Amino acid sequence: MPTTKEIVYTPLTEITAIKLVKKLNLFSETEALTAREIGDGNLNLVFHITNAKTNESMIVKQALPYAKVVGESWPLSLKRATIESNALKQFGEFVPEFIPDVYHHDETLAVTVMEDLSHLTIARTGLINGETYPLISEHIGTFLANIAFKTSDFAIKPQEKKGLVAQYINPDLCNITEELVFTDPFFNYDTNEFEETLQRDVEDLWADEAVKLEAAKLKQKFLTSSQTLVHGDLHTGSIFANEQWTKVIDPEFAFYGPFGFDLGHFIANLLLNAISREENNRPPLFEHIVRTWKVYTNTWTALWNETNVEPFAENTNYLEYILEQTWIDAVGYAGCEVIRRTIGLAHVADIDGIEDGEKRLHAQRTALRVGRYLLTHQNEIKAVDFQELLK
Amino acid sequence: MPTTKEIVYTPLTEITAIKLVKKLNLFSETEALTAREIGDGNLNLVFHITNAKTNESMIVKQALPYAKVVGESWPLSLKRATIESNALKQFGEFVPEFIPDVYHHDETLAVTVMEDLSHLTIARTGLINGETYPLISEHIGTFLANIAFKTSDFAIKPQEKKGLVAQYINPDLCNITEELVFTDPFFNYDTNEFEETLQRDVEDLWADEAVKLEAAKLKQKFLTSSQTLVHGDLHTGSIFANEQWTKVIDPEFAFYGPFGFDLGHFIANLLLNAISREENNRPPLFEHIVRTWKVYTNTWTALWNETNVEPFAENTNYLEYILEQTWIDAVGYAGCEVIRRTIGLAHVADIDGIEDGEKRLHAQRTALRVGRYLLTHQNEIKAVDFQELLK
Numbered sequence: 001m002p003t004t005k006e007i008v009y010t011p012l013t014e015i016t017a018i019k020l021v022k023k024l025n026l027f028s029e030t031e032a033l034t035a036r037e038i039g040d041g042n043l044n045l046v047f048h049i050t051n052a053k054t055n056e057s058m059i060v061k062q063a064l065p066y067a068k069v070v071g072e073s074w075p076l077s078l079k080r081a082t083i084e085s086n087a088l089k090q091f092g093e094f095v096p097e098f099i100p101d102v103y104h105h106d107e108t109l110a111v112t113v114m115e116d117l118s119h120l121t122i123a124r125t126g127l128i129n130g131e132t133y134p135l136i137s138e139h140i141g142t143f144l145a146n147i148a149f150k151t152s153d154f155a156i157k158p159q160e161k162k163g164l165v166a167q168y169i170n171p172d173l174c175n176i177t178e179e180l181v182f183t184d185p186f187f188n189y190d191t192n193e194f195e196e197t198l199q200r201d202v203e204d205l206w207a208d209e210a211v212k213l214e215a216a217k218l219k220q221k222f223l224t225s226s227q228t229l230v231h232g233d234l235h236t237g238s239i240f241a242n243e244q245w246t247k248v249i250d251p252e253f254a255f256y257g258p259f260g261f262d263l264g265h266f267i268a269n270l271l272l273n274a275i276s277r278e279e280n281n282r283p284p285l286f287e288h289i290v291r292t293w294k295v296y297t298n299t300w301t302a303l304w305n306e307t308n309v310e311p312f313a314e315n316t317n318y319l320e321y322i323l324e325q326t327w328i329d330a331v332g333y334a335g336c337e338v339i340r341r342t343i344g345l346a347h348v349a350d351i352d353g354i355e356d357g358e359k360r361l362h363a364q365r366t367a368l369r370v371g372r373y374l375l376t377h378q379n380e381i382k383a384v385d386f387q388e389l390l391k
Numbered sequence: 392m393p394t395t396k397e398i399v400y401t402p403l404t405e406i407t408a409i410k411l412v413k414k415l416n417l418f419s420e421t422e423a424l425t426a427r428e429i430g431d432g433n434l435n436l437v438f439h440i441t442n443a444k445t446n447e448s449m450i451v452k453q454a455l456p457y458a459k460v461v462g463e464s465w466p467l468s469l470k471r472a473t474i475e476s477n478a479l480k481q482f483g484e485f486v487p488e489f490i491p492d493v494y495h496h497d498e499t500l501a502v503t504v505m506e507d508l509s510h511l512t513i514a515r516t517g518l519i520n521g522e523t524y525p526l527i528s529e530h531i532g533t534f535l536a537n538i539a540f541k542t543s544d545f546a547i548k549p550q551e552k553k554g555l556v557a558q559y560i561n562p563d564l565c566n567i568t569e570e571l572v573f574t575d576p577f578f579n580y581d582t583n584e585f586e587e588t589l590q591r592d593v594e595d596l597w598a599d600e601a602v603k604l605e606a607a608k609l610k611q612k613f614l615t616s617s618q619t620l621v622h623g624d625l626h627t628g629s630i631f632a633n634e635q636w637t638k639v640i641d642p643e644f645a646f647y648g649p650f651g652f653d654l655g656h657f658i659a660n661l662l663l664n665a666i667s668r669e670e671n672n673r674p675p676l677f678e679h680i681v682r683t684w685k686v687y688t689n690t691w692t693a694l695w696n697e698t699n700v701e702p703f704a705e706n707t708n709y710l711e712y713i714l715e716q717t718w719i720d721a722v723g724y725a726g727c728e729v730i731r732r733t734i735g736l737a738h739v740a741d742i743d744g745i746e747d748g749e750k751r752l753h754a755q756r757t758a759l760r761v762g763r764y765l766l767t768h769q770n771e772i773k774a775v776d777f778q779e780l781l782k
Contacts, residue, residue: 153614158569159562161614169557171550178549183702209706216703217712220618223544223552227615311574312607315600321608 007108009065009078017047017060021113024104026058027051035060043067043076043252048116057118058103063110063252067176077172080252081110086167087254088114090229091143094150098143098248117247120240127236127273128350130281137288139246140239140266141295148259148326149303151229154310165226170255173232174222177253181336182219185344186212194343197361201368202343214375218332226256234262235337235348236269259326264333266292269348271334271370271386272341275363276350279390286387293330293383297323328378335374342367366390398499400456400469408438408451412504415495417449418442426451434458434467434643439507448509449494454501454643458567468563471643472501477558478645479505481620482534485541489534489639508638511631518627518664519741521672528679530637531630531657532686539650539717540694542620545701556617561646564623565613568644572727573610576735577603585734588752592759593734605766609723617647625653626728626739627660650717655724657683660739662725662761662777663732666754667741670781677778684721684774688714719769726765733758757781 012020014035021027031051039046039061047060063081067074085105092099100115123133153161184191187206194202205211231238232253240247267289274285304319312318341348342364351367354360370389374381381389403411405426412418422442430437430452438451454472458465476496483490491506514524544552575582578597585593596602622629623644631638658680665676695710703709732739733755742758745751761780765772772780 153611158614159566162560162562162565166557166560169553171553174553175550187702209708212703213706213708213712216701216706216709219703220544220713223549224618225615226617227611310607311578312603312610315604315607317600317604318607321604322611 007106009108009110011064012045012047012060012062012109012111014047017062018049020109020111021049021058021060024113026103026113027056048118057116059100059114059116061112061114075172078110080170080173081105081112082107083168083170083173083254084250084252085112087229087231087251088112090151091147091231091248091251094146095143098139098246100247100249117240117249120242120245120247122237123239123241123246124236124269124273124349126241127270127285128276128353131241132284133241133246133288134243134284136239136241136246137291138295140234140248141292142299143246143248144234144263144266144292145296145299145303147231148228148262149300149307151256152227152259154304154308154313157309164229165256168229168255170232170253173253174255177232178219178223180345181340182215182222185336185340186215191345192343193345193347194364195361197357198343198364198368201365205339205343205368205372208372211372211375214332214378215336218329218336218375221258221329222261225258227259228256229254230257230261232257232261234265236266236273237348258329258333259322260329260331261333263292263296263326264330264335265337267330267386268334268337268341269350271338271390272348272367273350274386274390275366275370276354282387282390289386290383293327296326300326327383331374331378331381335371335378338367338371338374342371398497400499400501402455403436403438403451403453403500403502405438409440411500411502412440412449412451415504417494417504418447439509448507450491450505450507452503452505466563469501471561471564472496472503473498474559474561474564474645475641475643476503478620478622478642479503481542482538482622482639482642485537486534489530489637491638491640508631508640511633511636511638513628514630514632514637515627515660515664515740517632518661518676519667519744522632523675524632524637524679525634525675527630527632527637528682529686531625531639532683533690534637534639535625535654535657535683536687536690536694538622539619539653540691540698542647543618543650545695545699545704548700555620556647559620559646561623561644564644565646568623569610569614571736572731573606573613576727576731577606582736583734584736584738585755586752588748589734589755589759592756596730596734596759596763599763602763602766605723605769606727609720609727609766612649612720613652616649618650619647620645621648621652623648623652625656627657627664628739649720649724650713651720651722652724654683654687654717655721655726656728658721658777659725659728659732660741662729662781663739663758664741665777665781666757666761667745673778673781680777681774684718687717691717718774722765722769722772726762726769729758729762729765733762 017035018033022029027033033049033051035047035049038048044064045062050057063078065078067076085102088099088102100117102114104113149155231251232255238250270285270288274282351363354363408426409424413420418424424440424442426438426440428436429439436453441448454469456469458467476493479490479493491508493505495504540546622642623646629641661676661679665673742754745754
């Protein structure tokens with residue numbers, strides 16, 4: 001007969017979320033707290049806990065055992081909450097300035113308690129409202145190069161790194177990407193979502209075997225390459241920002257994947273925002289793309305030269321090869337992301353939010369055209385070419 | 392207080408090996424058995440158990456917790472025995488005709504009891520003695536294509552396959568390959584072994600940055616690509632054969648790796664045997680290389696067309712792309728294997744056994760030259776070109 005009550009998974013309410021942070025001594029028992037559920041509700045519950053008197057606040061995030069976006073029929077392992085918490089801690093070791101502090105994680109409840117970042121804005125929202133976030137590319141370039149290098153075989157002895165690969169195996173969340181990013185948008189599948197006016201453009205894509213071959217190769221690499229710990233879902237909705245700060249959140253899709261994956265997703269989402277803007281407002285986005293890659297290569301190169309554990313790293317052609325492959329993959333992944341955000345299940349507000357139907361259709365057509373071009377010209381496109389592509 | 396004796400790992404002796412097979416009811420308690428330790432003793436104990444009266448026999452293989460080849464200072468996880476046993480069972484599901492039957496596995500003792508294949512000969516020994524094994528390429532091509540396809544994302548749903556990737560993570564044994572195949576032979580490291588007469592050729596290799604770049608890329612792929620369950624050490628010493636039969640043993644290096652890895656190692660070892668022969672005795676080896684690849688592609692293509700779970704598989708260019716990459720990687724891995732078997736820690740008897748010093752030196756020089764050529768011409772060399780390379 002058990003003498004202690006076994007903890008079982010139960011979804012939190014506003015009341016039990018407050019009880020939890022008090023029990024953890026993150027707030028004292030006597031404080032008057034309020035809790036508000038602020039999640040978009042697709043995969044998680046997110047409670048914003050505040051003490052109105054002291055202005056202290058934090059976030060309680062809990063994974064749900066299913067994806068609400070398609071009903072309860074798409075079950076999702078709760079293990080992703082532990083993966084997210086581990087990834088945040090891992091990233092925090094290398095680049096704490098770009099990550100929320102993690103105060104507590106409970107594997108059974110699939111709960112993480114972390115720093116409240118609500119003084120910042122979700123970058124997607126800010127960019128849609130015309131913000132430019134002058135430091136975002138400097139920060140994300142630094143973040144990505146540090147994470148990519150420091151969790152790879154170039155920084156960690158392979159025997160140790162293989163333990164991390166196992167720890168971050170994330171079948172359920174990877175499956176979402178495999179289907180919704182790399183498969184469904186390229187076929188006439190029910191999950192796709194697009195306006196009727198786009199039908200002919202979409203059918204053109206479905207018939208384009210050259211584009212589909214490149215998507216297949218990129219999917220294959222996503223399925224089989226464990227180069228580095230990737231965030232896995234680094235769009236502008238996973239970034240909090242203001243003029244001075246940039247914070248990356250929500251790495252529940254984290255797993256060991258290709259070097260260029262996160263980079264491609266970040267670039268694609270800058271590009272989608274650029275596509276949604278009038279031409280004269282686009283330059284800051286193009287500058288961000290160029291700067292992200294420049295900062296990434298500089299940061300990566302410095303780490304490579306100063307800290308590499310791989311004997312072959314003395315060969316400078318090897319450094320060039322790795323950076324070149326990273327970029328080529330990033331261009332390809334950007335292409336897939338731009339396409340699936342236009343015709344797949346999950347769109348972006350940047351483009352869907354364009355009120356004028358003609359302009360929206362034009363933006364969607366541009367996105368499809370550019371996405372296809374990126375896929376079939378991965379080896380040619382440089383960071384400075386994106387501006388030209390949108391003309 | 393425990394009431395049953397806890398089993399702890401203890402190396403078996405001939406007496407305890409016999410006790411074990413009787414306890415398992417593989418032989419009856421009253422049978423008169425003899426046991427003989429026949430392992431080469433590098434990594435494992437191997438007992439040949441026989442009932443002289445009935446002629447029944449089997450093999451008891453036990454992993455040692457260290458690699459004897461470099462003393463007890465290179466500790467090796469016993470988990471590899473379970474990986475080996477799981478891989479044999481997995482292979483046996485797909486191609487039982489090419490695998491010994493597994494009767495029993497004990498994880499704690501790191502013991503596998505399996506079919507005795509001593510009516511066959513180790514292929515390396517046979518080839519050195521002038522055997523040609525007419526069916527070996529047909530069999531190994533069939534074996535490799537089946538294993539490679541049926542454990543990949545083309546046959547298994549990715550969510551399920553990721554579980555297998557985790558199960559077969561094999562850090563200690565992969566580390567041996569990472570160091571002794573992909574690193575040490577390309578640098579002036581103490582583990583290397585070669586005759587003084589070869590010094591200048593070896594220094595040429597160490598100074599060849601083009602070759603080292605290709606080795607670095609192949610090592611990277613070995614470290615990060617989880618395309619399929621590979622045997623991991625498929626040289627001709629891991630194959631039992633006669634005129635009719637071919638049996639693959641010893642997959643303790645098994646892990647999820649690149650499609651072309653095993654294929655490259657098998658080809659390299661056929662090539663090393665060809666190099667050791669007089670020119671007029673070489674054609675059967677070249678025919679085996681051509682036939683292995685032909686059977687591999689035919690078998691793979693049939694599986695692809697009939698059983699593929701990947702929607703993009705309908706694109707025939709994708710099939711071509713995968714086969715092309717498999718071959719290019721195989722040529723590269725063959726190059727690494729030929730080089731490391733000539734100047735690394737573990738040589739092959741095919742070449743080291745050449746008694747005439749001049750001829751041996753010539754063979755070693757040929758091996759180094761061909762190995763380097765394979766690495767720098769991976770994209771050009773076809774299966775039919777190997778004969779020409781040795782001229």
